[in-house]
Amino acid sequence: MYEDIGGSADGPAAGPGRGGGPGGGGGPAGIVDELTALCARLPAGSALPSTRELQRRHRASALTVQRALAAVAARGLLLTTPGRGSVVAAPPASRSTDLSWQTAVLGARDDLPHDMTDLYSPVPDGVLDLASAYLDPAAQPVGLLAAAAARAARRPGAWDRTPVAGLPDLRGLIAGLVSPSHTASDVLVTSGGQAALALVFRALGRPGEALAVEHTTYPGALAAARAAGLVPVPVPADGAGVRPDDLADVLGRSGARLVYLQPRHANPTGAVLAPDRRPAVLAALRDHRAFCVEDDWVAPLDLTAVSPPPLAAADPDGHVVHVLSLSKSVSPGLRIAAVTARGPVAARLARARITDDLFVAPVLQQTAVELLSTPGWRRHLASLRRVLLARRAALLAAIARALPTLGPPQPPSGGVHVWLPLPPGADDRLVTAAARRAGVAVGPGSAYTVGEVVAPHLRLTYSRTPGEGLVAAVDRLAAVLHDG
Structure with a gap:
């Protein structure tokens, strides 16, 4: 043969x-x-x-x-x-290359998002990125992370199983970031903020129930809520955050038992919930026996003013379920977040957590422990704030120069976004598509909106692109708007 x-x-x-x-x-x-x-x-x-x-x-x-x-x-x-x-x-x-049979078997799923793929896919080479909220490599503490990971990999148990709730040391460190009154036993470690939100919505909500959200909010939270079968109901908000009276009204009319808020540097608007509104928000939660999911996604990134402590710090009755993420202030690869809660709700979350992925990789948790425990962590945050302040200033100055006819955006006091108003009647999605063709990636405001769009906006992010790139991006965007 x-x-x-x-x-x-x-x-x-x-x-x-x-x-x-x-x-x-x-x-x-x-x-x-x-x-x-x-x-x-x-x-x-x-x-x-x-x-x-x-x-x-x-x-x-x-x-x-x-x-x-x-x-x-x-x-x-x-x-x-x-x-x-x-x-x-x-x-x-x-x-066989005929895969059409899958369409009939899969059926329709309206709860699975279409916008998320476009919003969170890496931009191609040559496109200036004003869409991603992650830090660019130059702003990430790569050396600090490498040293922390090397130490973590040598620690006992770094490659073994861990408690489902997470390493006690990491839980204790995160509890201290939430409030002095919280302890490690209140904390549940998860694989990133998005996983934490998906867990909370699935565990605390029931399909068909209402979820009260600010009318302009994080689309990843909306996607996770809809995947859990929840129905987002918009609550009016402004530059000082959600309006307490409107929140109480929506809770009463919708019967919602669950609220999603971003009290610090909200994505995409940058709003911070004003101190004088916080007691009224907590009172609305108590009066309607509701839970609030507090998304503290960029807690350490105050830039021009110190924001108030988390809502959870002023909530002795367990209404607030706090979600904290490290990815945005460190690196997208550090998929570490935590849910902090008290009482039976914490036990419910812990049980629901087991069905996701059992536990977060211990070496990744050990890396986070090493990172948060070193003096280099505070130095990184101080350096990062200087970088973001300079980029924010470059972006705002470029907007004022190249787009003087637009209403000036509200300078954010922290976080990584500028919420740019467009001319009345503009189609933000058409502008976004035209900007991408011109070599600029931005976020269309309607993707962040629940209900009707009151006024067209773009979300511009200054964490991913250095200052000179931000200026060039605004010039390209101005040319797009000028051409109609």
Whole structure:
């Protein structure tokens, strides 16, 4: 069967390129050539020479033969089954490529978001990124993270299982960031802020129930809520955050038992819930026996003013479920967040958490412990604030120069976003698409809006692009708006 391929079936192939000398020193190139030729000539399913036969034929070691088989298998030309040897694979053209049957089986899912893919996919090379809220590599504490990860990997238990709630040391550190009255037992570690929101909405809400949200809010939270079967109901908000009277009204009319708020540097508007509104918000929660999911996504990124403590710090009765994330202030790869809650709700969250991924990788948790415990953490935050302040100033100055006819955006006191008003009647999605073609990625305001859009906006982020890039991006955006 194989006589015409590199020699007889009874003896080794000879000649250059067909193996090496005795002792298995030959390379796999000749074996790859032979197998490739066989796969091209023989029908699918035909048996190929055994490993032992290829060793003898090419005077090669078992390892060399295995490497050659793996190389040919990687091209899709052969299949290897343990105990049965290798056979010629069916050519791609003979395999079914009709995947349309999946559409009928999957059915429709209106709760799965379409905007999220566009909003959170990395932008192509050459496009200036004013859409992503993550830090660019130059602003990330890469050295600090590398040192923390190296120490973490050597710590006892770094690669073992951990408690479902997370490492006690990390939970204690996060509790201290929420309030002095919270303890490690109140904290549940999760794989990033988005996973935390999905967990809370699924555990605390019931399909079909209302979820009260600010009328302009984080689309990732809306996506997680809808995936849990919740129905977002908008609550009016302004530059001072959610309006307490309107919140109480919506809770009364909708019957919502769950509220989602961003009291500090709200995404996308940058609003901070005013101190004089906070007692009234907590009173509305108490009066309507509701839970509030407090998304504290950029807690350490105050820039020009110190924001008030979390709502959870002033809530002794367990109405506020606090979510804190490290990704935005450190690195997108540090997928560490935490949910802080008290009472039976904490037990409910812990039980629901088990069905997600059992626990967060301990080495990642240990890295976060090392990071938060080192003096370099505070130095990183101080440096990061200086970087963001400079970028914020560059972006606002570029807007004032290149887009003087637009209403000036409210300078955010922290966070990473500028909420840019567009001319009345403008279609923010068309502007977004045109800006992308011009080499600028921005966020369309309507993607952040629940209900009707009151006025068109764009979300411009200054965390991902250095100052000179921000200026160039605004110039491109101005040209787009000028061209209509």
